[in-house]
Amino acid sequence: MGKLINNRWILLLIITLTWGSSFILIKKSLVAFTPYEIGSLRVIGSGLILSVIGIPAIFKMTKSTLIWVSIVGFFGNFLPMFLFPIAQTRVSSSLAGILDSLVPAFVMIFGYILFGIKSQWSQVLGAIIGFLGAASLIYFSDADTETSQFAYAMLIVLAGASYGINAVVIKERTAKVNAVQLTAAIYTIWAIPSLVILYFTGFVQNFEMKPEYLEPIGYLTFLTVFGTAIAMLLYYKLIQNTSAVFASSVSYLLPIVAVIWGIIDGEKFTFWYILGGVMILIGIYLIREKKKNPKLAPRT
Template sequence: MKTPNIKWIYLLILSLIWGSSFILIKKSLLGLTAYQLGALRTILTGIILLTFGFHKLKTVETSKWKWLLISGLLGSFIPSFFFAIAETEIDSAVASILNSLVPLNTILLGFAVFKITSTKRQVLGVIIGFIGTALLILKGAELNPNQNYLYAGFVIASTVMYAANVNIVKRYLQDVKPLAIAAGNYIFIVIPAVIILFFSDFFTAETFNNPNIINALIYVTILSVFGTAIAKVVFFKLVQLSTPVFASSVTYIMPLVALGWGLLDGEAFSIVQIFAALLILVGVYLANKRKA
């Protein structure tokens, strides 16, 4: 199979997995606090990745370790808490929509900081996708006037971190095996997550007397295994196979999946949002279309 076909398959898989992550966060928060969720997600994912990927760490050059640390903080640790905090106030679908800012930030950071060039067509595609995202946000605000959009800042900050991370992986970790990158990320951030969990009142009677705690733990386990551990390895492989902009365009398709889950969960959806979703798909196409 040719590489172009493989990267599109990876993109679709990631879109389905990560698009479902937002509803899993929402359901997990019914029995956990944002800090408990972020810490548990990091710990469970770390256990999985280090169990299967620890042996890969011996292949990592010494000069790469600082980038694995930075990548772990920006691409996993901080966003896992920020998204949980954000979804205590805003809808899961809205969080996914805001996450679509990643490709725009990827291009801007790639050009300004990492000196990775982008074509005019890529820029146009990102702009069109961003317009679609803006329409989705505005309509979401209209349908959900009681949501506190100040908390959207946590998602926006995370998109900047994700954009920096994808450029770091492409520029400095291109020759490191995807499983080694993922395991290397978590070897640094598991211990801080354990400390946060300890001080989050997780190990108290109040937490375990919550009638939603069992379901919440099931949801966060699914989120950790599929939405983080497996998805991380697939994502790093996708970055290496393609470009930072192509890899980050997964955030354009994710809202469609997230909105579908939101609709099933009773969240509002409108004709304008359907139109905005189509704009997003057009943006993905243009951002990744090859020149003749």
């Protein structure tokens, strides 16, 4: 079992299936909860689950490490938790999954800007092909309908940029922190501001259990435990074991899972989904890292 969890392709598959299903789970949760309630509850729930590990881990960290862990958490575990449900009030779950495929491109951009990390030409080519596949899906999807307004779609792009910064900083500044302790510390830290946000939504004061809430609560619980806490733990482990670029390439496979769930839920499907999906798979093949130690661009 340990060998399977340490296999980067197995980790990539598990994360893909889990996060690829997150978009439809968010959609189903929005039936009973507001975007801010969903974001807050995901972080708070994960924080409570992992606090037993997170609190001791925080006290063992140096001040410098704690600052970087907090930064990592903001960009990867706090901000996107709110951006996705807000966007999905107008953007379909399958389209949200498609737009999330832009993450690897942001990883390469911020990797070079922040740390001077150069990518191989094959990785750049893979990112371009994957992006073109995602772009074709977006162009030929229902992006021009009333439920997919541009401003809300851009929130998904912003979340992708946030994940890009997150992935690069994890690899360059928190690589020596154990993945379990890193994940636990992050959610423990950001559970506090999330609790404040949840309070101001009125959820704590006004929530009433109703029969129609049972199903959305189940979706949100699954999303919190598996799609947030466990999946993020595996994601951080994958980054530390491989690279930010390889780990972020999970975003090229997410649209396939998201689209499948969208079809099951009655969302639009065309030939362009197949074409775009094939291009995305080609991109993930090319973007895989061949060198263990990427060269750094000289600083002047």
